[in-house]
Amino acid sequence: MSVGVAELATRSRVHYLNESYGVKSWLLTTDHKRIAVLYMVSITFMFLVGACAAALMRIQLLDPAGAIVQPETYNKLFSIHGIIMVWFFLIPSIPAVLGNFLIPMMIGARDVAFPKLNLLSWYIYIIGALFVLYVVIYGGVDTGWTFYTPYSSTYSNSHVFAAAAGVFIVGFSSILTGLNFIVTIHKMRAPGMTWFRLPLFIWSLYATSIILVLATPVLAITLCLMAMERFLHMGIFNPAIGGDPLLFQHLFWFYSHPAVYIMVLPGMGVINELIAAFSRRRIYGYAFVAFSSFAIAFIGFLVWGHHMFVSGQSVYAGMVFSGLSFLVAIPSGIKVFNWTATLYKGSNSYDAPMLYALGFIGLFTMGGLTGIFLASLSIDVHLHDTYFVIAHFHYIMVGGSVMAYMGGLHFWWPKITGRLYPDKWARFAAFTIFIGFNLTFFPQYVLGYLGMLRRYAVYPAQFQALNVLSTAGASILGVGYFIPLVYLIWSMRYGRVAGPNPWRAKGLEWETPSPPPRENFEETPIVTEEAYAYPTRPRPARV
């Protein structure tokens, strides 16, 4: 087999992947690109663990009486699925992998502001993950990812402490990453890279970082208080010893609702980049899209009580939280409309990352609009804690965030590895994921209104048909996720050499070789144009 010229050129050039070898060179690296790769490997592993739990749950629900496990075990499956997917996959996914790799490259910097802190974030993540893996191996936790008191603080006999400790620890990884990004975006922009020349990905990660820094400490405090009640029997949440169980829910959702935006805002940022690159035009309404990220981040802090409409909170508080929740729909709508408008008169291609982006828009729209149901007080009373809620947030977090992560991974893969994956397989996988996803979660909307409750290990027989449909969809979804795992790994060695800019996209990250050198740019770039400065021809004059 002959080796092509491009192949040889890639092998001989020194870049961040081949500048040094060995385990130590990776574990002690301060290169943001290598740290991004470390995160990618770690979160993929955690995703597989969380996905196994989901698979076992879907198998269990094939039979109304429970197909494989006891209810106690089922409770542990959904708890670990939630804990891992939220804190060890979704929250770090786009920020810690794509954000770490791209923020310095997009703004023309050599690295993030605090490279050693960046590596520390990864180690903290790993320590948190070890706690959670310990829980998985040594018997599980059964509180659900929400740790509601007094069940978690008094009644549960599972590994609540270790699980909460894992989540507590990984929170510091989030805080440090957020801090690092904020400082990097403020201080490390290349000459000429003004705020309004930033790619929208940077805007949305900036908004995300603010939430990470402000909201995550509240989670840490809440989990500490819960642990204090569990071990020291201090009456904080358990009314039998003078506590208030609703206080826990207020504190928990004060973090966990903004956390929803930690998971979806970066996804929206990725979609901006994909839509712009594959329609070859500037995002329609750039400023509106940029500020809508901040509107979402800000309003996101004021809507936590919509998780508590039936918790016993005052009906007037419910009304205020309902009204504020409706407000989130407006900036989300602005984004969807502007993305759609960007396609108008564009040069639109059907590359795999674009298919993921379009899938995102459709599924996010569906997930967002079903959020309106749940923001409506009288409907939420019926839908709360049913499968409707499960379907809604999976449309946002899997249909939205995971689609965006996959799209982003496919878009920047040639930059990260220097190689292209087989495009036909990638498009096939995108379709498979889209179909499998809808088949899994659409029936759950119907199930929810019919009254099927979440966290049920056994359920009334009349719901079986829809559950079987959902499990069938989940197996297609599983295949859909497996295919990219195979061809992406394959492409690292056998993929076509990508060259610096295979998509002919705009953005500083495409102006440097793939894979980039250690210092990203041979010389500091000077920015002279807007983001997404794709060439356009003037509108023909009207006669």
Added chain:
Amino acid sequence: MIHFFHFGKTLSAAWLLFPLHPPTASTIAHRVDYLYYFLTAFTLFFTFSIFAVILYFMIKYRRRSDDEVPEEVKTSIPLELAWTLIPAAICAFIFFWSCSLFFRNSRPPANSTEIFVVGKQWMWQLQHANGAREIDELHVPLHVPIKLTMTSEDVIHDFFVPAFRVKEDVLPGRYTSIWFQATELGTFPFECAQMCGALHSSMRGEVIVMKPDDFAHWLSSNAPAQTMSSTGEQLFAHLGCVSCHVDDTSGRYPQLAGVYGRQVTLRNGARAAVDESFIRGAIVNPNAQPLAGYTASMPSFQGQIDEVQLLDLIAYIKTLGSGQKADALR
């Protein structure tokens, strides 16, 4: 031909397998369903519209050559305002619709019959005012407003009746309530909606809606010797409450006749309404909300009486000297 026939049959059978809503068996159920169907139509319309527009643009403006240069399009401020303000107006409309329905659904009518619910891992105890008790079954009369006053012995549970479209968390240490008025005879499941431990998904039962005459018959044939308030009266004497709160006339202790439903002033100056939750708090944690004008402290009964006994005591206190409230209990 035969295959076709079978296929058609399967389709209609599939339709029956997937009804789109649970039974509609309370006065509020169909109102909730109207809003739900409106929102469903709205969601499907917008999702498909956006998809259709995207598909149209993707086909019409597909990339024909790698070197093509698209035409310039300027951001239109009126368009941006339109897709900000129109969704805002639609949201406001849905918000007002759902809120008015919610407030209507959360206020029990004054003539509601009260039934008491105690959740514990993993069963439901239900008690009627005449003392009749049920486990995981709730008999109610048709077309009569029923108010459930609920609490938990341990963790947070949630009482959910899909056919009535009502749901509320059941908390330890306080009372929450829901109300409904059944419009259909029959049996409808109720279930725990808040994860409460190993057998959470088995913590369920049935509401049995009966004709009012049948219900009256059922209630009297299941009546124990004592009503809730008479059990409460015995407890009141047995626990020694009576010596301070009724017999003592020195004025050092609050007298309980007619206290239910009144406004009282606390030592910190705040006003509080004496409802079930207030009385419960005054029994299990009396010094947390001391009344103005009384200096004597009261021992706590935390851990000495269970939730059912607390409900009995409250039922008795409600009968003390307030005639019309007492009638509702009997």
